[in-house]
Amino acid sequence: MADSTCYHCGDECGKSSVKFDDKDFCCNGCKTVYEIFTSNGLSTFYEIEGKAGTTPNEIRQKYDFLDNQEIVQQLVEFNEEGVQVVGLSIPTIHCSSCIWVLENLNKLHSAITFSQVDFPKKTIRVTYKTEDFSLKALVLLLGSIGYEPYISLEEYNKKGTKVDRSLIYKLGVAGFAFGNVMLFSFPEYFEVEEFWLDQYKHVFRWLMFAFSIPVVFYAAQDYFISAYKGIRSKLLNIDVPIALGILVLFLRSTVDIVFDLGSGFFDSLTGLVFFLLLGKFFQQKTYAYLSFERDYKSYFPIAVTRLKKNGEEENIQIYNIEVGDRVLIRSHEIIPVDCILIKGTAEIDYSFVTGESDPVLKESGEKLFAGGKQLSGVLEVEVLKSVSQSYLTQLWGNSVFSKDKASQFQTLTDSIGKRFTVAVLSIATVATIFWLIFDPSLALNVFTSVLIIACPCAIALAAPFTLGNMLRIFGKYKFYLKNTNVIERLSKIDTAIFDKTGTLTTNQKDTIHYEGMELTEEETALLKTTLRASNHPLSRSLYDILKSNAIMTLEEFQEHTGKGIEGKYNQHSIKVGSAAYVGESRSSSITNTAVYISADEDVKGRFVFKNAYREGMGQIFNELSDDMELGILSGDNDGERSQLQKVLPEKTKMMFDQKPEDKLEYIKNLQEKHKVLMVGDGLNDAGALAQSDVGLAVSENINVFSPACDGILDASKLRMLPKFIKLSKKSVRIIKMSFLLSLCYNVVGLYFAVTGQLQPVIAAILMPLSSISIVVFTTLATNYLGKKLKTLES
Numbered sequence: 001m002a003d004s005t006c007y008h009c010g011d012e013c014g015k016s017s018v019k020f021d022d023k024d025f026c027c028n029g030c031k032t033v034y035e036i037f038t039s040n041g042l043s044t045f046y047e048i049e050g051k052a053g054t055t056p057n058e059i060r061q062k063y064d065f066l067d068n069q070e071i072v073q074q075l076v077e078f079n080e081e082g083v084q085v086v087g088l089s090i091p092t093i094h095c096s097s098c099i100w101v102l103e104n105l106n107k108l109h110s111a112i113t114f115s116q117v118d119f120p121k122k123t124i125r126v127t128y129k130t131e132d133f134s135l136k137a138l139v140l141l142l143g144s145i146g147y148e149p150y151i152s153l154e155e156y157n158k159k160g161t162k163v164d165r166s167l168i169y170k171l172g173v174a175g176f177a178f179g180n181v182m183l184f185s186f187p188e189y190f191e192v193e194e195f196w197l198d199q200y201k202h203v204f205r206w207l208m209f210a211f212s213i214p215v216v217f218y219a220a221q222d223y224f225i226s227a228y229k230g231i232r233s234k235l236l237n238i239d240v241p242i243a244l245g246i247l248v249l250f251l252r253s254t255v256d257i258v259f260d261l262g263s264g265f266f267d268s269l270t271g272l273v274f275f276l277l278l279g280k281f282f283q284q285k286t287y288a289y290l291s292f293e294r295d296y297k298s299y300f301p302i303a304v305t306r307l308k309k310n311g312e313e314e315n316i317q318i319y320n321i322e323v324g325d326r327v328l329i330r331s332h333e334i335i336p337v338d339c340i341l342i343k344g345t346a347e348i349d350y351s352f353v354t355g356e357s358d359p360v361l362k363e364s365g366e367k368l369f370a371g372g373k374q375l376s377g378v379l380e381v382e383v384l385k386s387v388s389q390s391y392l393t394q395l396w397g398n399s400v401f402s403k404d405k406a407s408q409f410q411t412l413t414d415s416i417g418k419r420f421t422v423a424v425l426s427i428a429t430v431a432t433i434f435w436l437i438f439d440p441s442l443a444l445n446v447f448t449s450v451l452i453i454a455c456p457c458a459i460a461l462a463a464p465f466t467l468g469n470m471l472r473i474f475g476k477y478k479f480y481l482k483n484t485n486v487i488e489r490l491s492k493i494d495t496a497i498f499d500k501t502g503t504l505t506t507n508q509k510d511t512i513h514y515e516g517m518e519l520t521e522e523e524t525a526l527l528k529t530t531l532r533a534s535n536h537p538l539s540r541s542l543y544d545i546l547k548s549n550a551i552m553t554l555e556e557f558q559e560h561t562g563k564g565i566e567g568k569y570n571q572h573s574i575k576v577g578s579a580a581y582v583g584e585s586r587s588s589s590i591t592n593t594a595v596y597i598s599a600d601e602d603v604k605g606r607f608v609f610k611n612a613y614r615e616g617m618g619q620i621f622n623e624l625s626d627d628m629e630l631g632i633l634s635g636d637n638d639g640e641r642s643q644l645q646k647v648l649p650e651k652t653k654m655m656f657d658q659k660p661e662d663k664l665e666y667i668k669n670l671q672e673k674h675k676v677l678m679v680g681d682g683l684n685d686a687g688a689l690a691q692s693d694v695g696l697a698v699s700e701n702i703n704v705f706s707p708a709c710d711g712i713l714d715a716s717k718l719r720m721l722p723k724f725i726k727l728s729k730k731s732v733r734i735i736k737m738s739f740l741l742s743l744c745y746n747v748v749g750l751y752f753a754v755t756g757q758l759q760p761v762i763a764a765i766l767m768p769l770s771s772i773s774i775v776v777f778t779t780l781a782t783n784y785l786g787k788k789l790k791t792l793e794s
Contacts, residue, residue: 007034036108036145063143063151065303065315066136075151076135077125083113085127086135088149090142093122102147109133109141170219171277177211177219178270184208185267205257208266216250220273241421241451242460246273248451275771276460304328304336307380321383329379335372339381341365345563346379348372424450431754442756449753461771462738463488466778470731473786478714479724486710489694490728495674496624497667497688500634500644502681503698504617506715511612512545516597516605523599526574529554530567538595539565539576542607564596574599579606610640616719618647623722625649629674633663633688663688679713679721696721720789727785734781738774745770 004013004024018025021038025031065071078085090102102124105115111133115126128138139149184204220243227243246269253264303315307326318336321327326342329335335348346362350372359375362368368381428450435443467484474481481487498504519527529552531543556568564577575582575598582598584606596606621630631653632644638656645654655666664687670676671693678685678692681699689695689709697709698718713721 063136063139064305066134066139068303068315068317071303071315071317072135078127079130082130083127084130084135085125086138087123087125088139088142088151089121089123090117090147091122091150092147093117093119093124101145102142105141108145109137112138167277167281170222171274171281174215174219174270174274174277177215178267178274181208181211181267181270185263201263202257202260205263208264209254209257212250212253212266212269215270215273216246219277220246223276241424242276245451248448252448271771275775280464305330318387321386323383323386325383327381327383329374329381331374331376331378333374335368335370335374335381337370337383337387338385339368339383341368341379342382343380344377347375347377349375427750427754435756439756446754446756449756450750461774462735462742462778465775466731466734466738466782469779469782470727470785473782473789474724474727476786477720477724477789478717479711479720480713481711482709486694487728487731489675489710490677490725491732492675493628493677493694493725495629495631495670496677496679497631497633497670497692499663499678499680499685499688500632500640501636503679503685503718504613504632506612506614511610512541512607513610514605514607516603519597519599519604522572523574523604525552526567526569526572526599527576527597529569530557530565530574530576534559534565534576538609541609542576542595572600575601613647614715614718620719620721621648621652624725625651627725629653631655633658633666635659660685660687664691667691677725680709723789727789730785731782734778734785737781738778741777742770742774745773 004017006013006025007023013024018031020031020034023034025034073079076084076086093099093102099117099119102117103115105126106112111131112126112128115124117124126138142149184207223239223243223246226239230240249265249269249272253266253269256262256264303317304321305313305328306316306321307328308314313328321337327339341362341364343364346368348360348362348368350360350369367384428447431450432443432447435446464484467487470487471481471484524546528543528546531539531546552569554567554569557565559565560581564575564581566573566575576595579585579596582596582603583601584596584603594606594608597604624630630649630651632655634656635658636656641654641656663685667676667678667688668691676692677694677696678688679696679698680689681697689697694711695709696711696713698713698715
């Protein structure tokens with residue numbers, strides 16, 4: 001008979017399903033959530049989407065720090081007259097039913113008055129009364145229905161930061177002014193000889209002047225500031241000719257209306273600024289809901305449990321930990337400081353820090369480093385260093401993390417802009433000198449006309465629209481880049497370095513095989529029953545692969561933290577765990593994780609866990625090897641070197657047992673001759689990711705884990721990395737083609753300007769036409785590349 005499916009979460013129930021209300025549940029937690037929903041009139045939750053729930057996590061004692069009002073004050077956004085408002089991150093939000101449940105929290109508790117979900121950012125904003133309710137009660141309520149909030153030290157420090165909306169305001173001002181100025185300009189374009197229009201044309205011109213003032217002095221101020229900084233630093237960036245063009249447009253137009261020489265170029269001026277800001281807005285509109293600069297604060301708790309001298313427990317802020325304090329570290333908690341283990345057996349996962357996936361066993365009296373995660377049991381430790389002085393914090397304090405890659409990289413636009421500026425100023429100067437000799441009355445007109453018509457608005461728009469659209473296309477395929485600058489840097493890469501554990505391998509498909517004497521049916525049944533009682537990750541993996549269905553009731557079960565488990569039934573016993581625990585000397589040749597089995601004190605064999613490599617790994621390296629050098633940097637031992645050599649190209653360099661600082665230094669040395677791409681996944685790769693020219697984080701869940709990086713690539717799309725790199729190079733080609741198209745417009749416009757024939761109507765046509773055509777061309781070209789990418793994916 002097939003296993004039943006949980007009515008709440010959709011997982012397989014196995015043989016231990018819970019029956020309630022004629023429905024099957026995989027655990028009592030799901031049954032409890034079902035009862036909460038049905039008793040509060042929310043039973044239609046299950047009609048919205050199948051498999052809607054999420055199995056609740058064990059959260060007992062986890063949020064005791066929310067009893068500390070000092071911490072609560074930092075977390076809440078509003079706290080007045082018995083009402084609090086808080087924003088919480090809920091990583092498990094994934095569908096419409098999640099939104100529906102979370103926005104109906106008021107039906108689960110009367111103290112909650114309002115809740116609203118921001119789905120892209122996976123956050124919820126809740127308003128509640130504090131009379132008989134609290135932030136801790138809210139968090140526990142969310143956890144009980146399967147939506148446990150993610151509260152970290154990073155979130156604690158971010159409270160109170162303001163969102164910069166200045167670009168949106170500037171774009172709005174420029175757009176409003178542009179629309180009105182165009183309306184007032186139409187009679188001038190077509191020389192309408194209507195009495196009232198002719199009578200009030202001076203009023204219209206001064207209105208255009210009035211609308212242009214906030215555009216020049218507010219909306220366009222960033223271009224003037226950037227140009228000033230560039231000139232002061234002796235650099236001619238693209239903003240220099242843009243600022244010069246805007247200034248000349250405004251001054252020339254003002255002179256025209258003051259002396260009644262014409263209507264000026266206010267339409268071109270406001271249109272130019274509007275289109276430039278539109279391009280900048282499109283450029284900055286990236287995937288804000290992803291964090292590209294997470295550090296250790298993302299993983300550290302806000303508070304810890306400190307033991308007083310009288311043995312009582314208290315929750316304190318993590319920054320208040322002092323040397324000599326006694327602290328409790330519970331199962332699956334991150335160790336926030338360097339410390340000495342006093343009580344308990346530690347089984348520490350240091351994969352965030354070192355990249356080594358095997359747990360490290362520590363006994364009383366041994367030192368523990370910050371950043372490790374305790375896998376099972378509770379520990380009592382004595383603090384050796386404060387948070388700011390711990391190993392992991394010092395690693396993150398490396399100067400590489402304050403390096404601004406974007407400012408050190410000269411974009412294609414700036415590179416061409418420098419030459420363009422010199423050319424335009426040269427043409428303007430030569431043309432002015434020519435007319436000063438042959439017809440001085442036209443000299444000033446020619447000088448200003450050249451600067452106006454040659455303003456590189458189309459050049460400035462080409463990169464933002466091309467790369468901005470590519471950001472959107474990449475995002476559709478779960479490749480999220482920090483900004484458009486990353487695409488240009490990615491196109492220059494000639495060397496790619498990969499981390500191994502968690503990047504090339506996946507923990508979701510570990511390969512497990514058995515070595516030793518075959519187990520009898522009775523031994524297999526007892527083994528599976530014993531594993532069923534353990535919550536250790538390796539125990540769960542083994543439990544899932546064993547075929548026996550003969551589950552029995554154990555007469556005795558013991559779990560020795562960090563060593564293994566033992567089960568007894570009908571005078572037979574079985575042990576599962578380390579080699580020493582079952583009585584076997586571990587073979588020195590084994591470099592993979594192994595779990596040993598003994599039945600009735602006789603060692604039977606071992607289950608060996610091997611990393612499962614991601615699909616298409618060999619193809620990825622073969623495609624990349626055509627254009628660049630490749631390498632692997634791993635914190636693991638070299639036990640899988642031979643296996644990798646069979647799959648990867650011959651010239652692939654492989655380095656193992658690499659510490660975080662080793663990875664960083666290796667990348668730094670490579671950069672003396674190469675442009676380096678680093679692909680990693682963990683905190684141990686963060687230094688190398690930050691040091692590299694482009695750092696990409698590969699993640700199984702892009703919303704939960706993302707170390708400091710320039711981009712995040714969903715693990716399921718790693719095989720498409722070579723195509724993404726090729727696409728970035730094609731994007732740069734599109735920008736160059738756009739520059740050529742823009743150059744054609746400039747040549748035509750410069751002819752009219754240099755010969756003294758530039759009329760307002762010509763400027764009004766050429767300038768917007770060049771901008772619009774560039775936007776259309778880049779959009780069509782990038783969309784075409786996007787369609788080709790879709791074809792290649794399928």
